[in-house]
Amino acid sequence: MKNFYLTTAIDYANGSPHIGHAYEKVLADAIVRSRRMEGIPCHFLTGLDEHGQKVQETAERRGLAPQELCDSVALDFQNLCRRLSIGYDDYIRTTEQRHKTVVQNLLQQLHDAGEIYRAPYRGLYSTRAERFVQEREMVNGRWPDDIGEVVEVEETNYFFRLSRHREWLIAFLEKNKNFVVPAFRQRQVLEFLREPLNDLCISRPKVRLRWGIELPFDPDYVTYVWFDALVNYISAVGHGTEAFSQNWPADLHVIGKDILVPAHAVYWPIILHAVGMELPRQILAHGWWLAKGGEKMSKSLGNAVQPLDYAELYGPDAFRYFVLREMTLGQDSNFSHELFLARYRGDLANELGNLLSRLVHMVHRYCGGRFPAAGAAGEEERHLQNLAAETVRIARGFYGNLEFSSALESIFSLLKAANRYAELRAPWKLAREEGRTSELARALATLGEALRIAAGLLIPAIPTAAETILQRIGAGPVADWRNLAWSDALAGAEVGDEVILFPRVEEEDALSPL
C-alpha cells in the first residue's frame, strides 16, 4: 500500500525559525497523526533549502563556509521540531548528494526533451544587490540605497519552457477543482494564469553565484534555487529507484500562501508534467499569523512571537493546541498573548486539565485508586455515551477535512458535557450517602470513559498531554480511531498519581506581551 505522503515547504537556510515555520510543521504533524489514527500509513517529509545567493552572502559576512552556516541552521530547525513534538520521518537537506543527483537527472531529462533552451537575457543589474532589478522597484524615479547603481547587462542563461504548458495547466486546474485548498486560492492561481507566462530562468552563472547545484550540461552555471528547492519532494523519496512509488505522488504539500503562486501551483506542476511524472494530489496553502490588531509580524517592529518561548513556558502541546484551534483553514489569524492565555486557561487548564484532576482525585479517594465497573446506564449516562459516539464521528470528519479548529471545538464540547455530567451526578455527594455505591461507581466509570474517548481524539493536536491522560486513568493506548467506541475498558484500571496537566500560570510569570 502506498504511503500517505505529506510534505512541508523546506525552510530557507538564510533565517531562523519563527512562528510561521513552527505553525506549518505543527499543522503537517497533526495531519499525519490524524491519518495514522485512521490506519493510513504515512510518510512525513520536511527539510532545509540550503543553496542560493542569500545563504552565500550571509555565510561570507559571518566568515563561514556556506555549508557550515547551513549545518548550524539545520540544527536550529531540527531543534524547533523536537521541541514541538514534530515527528517527521525524513529531513531532506538540499546539499545532500541524494538530492543533487536527482536535480541533475531532472535537468538533464528536461534538457534532452527540449524543454530547456539557452538564450541571452538583457536586464538592469545591480552590483550592490547582486541581482537583476525591475524598473518598478524605483522609488520616486530613483533606485533605493540597497540597489544603488544599476547598469544594463546582457547575460546568457538557460530557460525552462514554462509558457508552452500554460494551456495544459489551466485545463488541469479546471478539471481538478480541489488541487489547491482552500478553493479561493485555486481561483487566484487561475487568475495568475490569465496572463501569458514568461519562461523561467533556471540558471545562474557561477561568476555570480557559486553556492548551488551545477547544471549537468554546462559546468559554468548552477541552477536557480527555486528549481533546486521544489525537487526535494521527489529527491527525498528516491526518485529513480524502486522505492519511489511507495510514496510518490505526494498526497499533500503543506505550504504558506506566499509560495503558492507561482512556485508550487505553476512551476512545480509544469516541471513534473514536462517530464511526464504524476502530479501531487493536493496543495494546502495556509494563512499567516499576524500580531495583535492584524499587524504583520516582524523583527523590526518588535512584535514577532517566539514559538520556542511559548513551547518552553507552556509546553509543546499548549502551542500546538493554540495554533490548531485558533486558525481557520487558509485564513490569516492573530497571535496575541491575551488570546493565547485565554485558550490555555479556559480550554486546556480548566476544561481538560481540571477534569482529569478531579476525576483522578475522586477515584483515589472513593474507590481506592481503581475504576469500578459502570453497571447499568441511566438516562444521563446514555446521553453522554451518545454524545461521545457522535463526537468521534464528527471529529474524525473534521480531521479528515483538515478542519482542526472545528475538530477541537467538537471534542471540547464533549469535555464540557463531561464536566456537566459530573455536576449532575455529583459523585462527591453519593460518596457521603449510604447505599449509593453503585451509583457512585457508575458516575466515575462514565466520566473516565468520556475522558478516555476525548483524549484519544486529541492525540493529533496534543500528543504528549493525551498520552499522559490515558496513562493516568489507566487506559491502554488509543492507536486507531476506527475502533474507538464507548466500552468498559477502564473497569478495574488503576489510576496513576494526581497530576496538573496544564499548570495555572500567574500573571507575573506569564510571557510579557513584548
Place this chain on the structure above:
RNA sequence: CGCAGGAUGGAGCAGUUUGGCAGCUCGUCAGGCUCAUAACCUGAAGGUCGCUGGUUCAAAUCCAGCUCCUGCACCCA
C-alpha cells in the same frame, strides 16, 4: 486602477460552497456546588449579520451596486 481576503452581540471568531428558528470561546451580571488547577455547573443581559436595492414563501448565505479595513517589488510560513 486591478486582483484577492475581511466587515456577524463588549473582545476574538465559526456559519456563506448546498438559502430554512443567528452559533462558539472569552468577558459582564445573578445564582449553585465544594470532587477539582480561585476550578466546575445553572440562568440572564447583550446582535437591524458593513450599507443600499433585488430574487425568494424564506437571505448572514444568492444577484447588483456601494463603503471601509488588509495584502499584492524583493525577502518571509
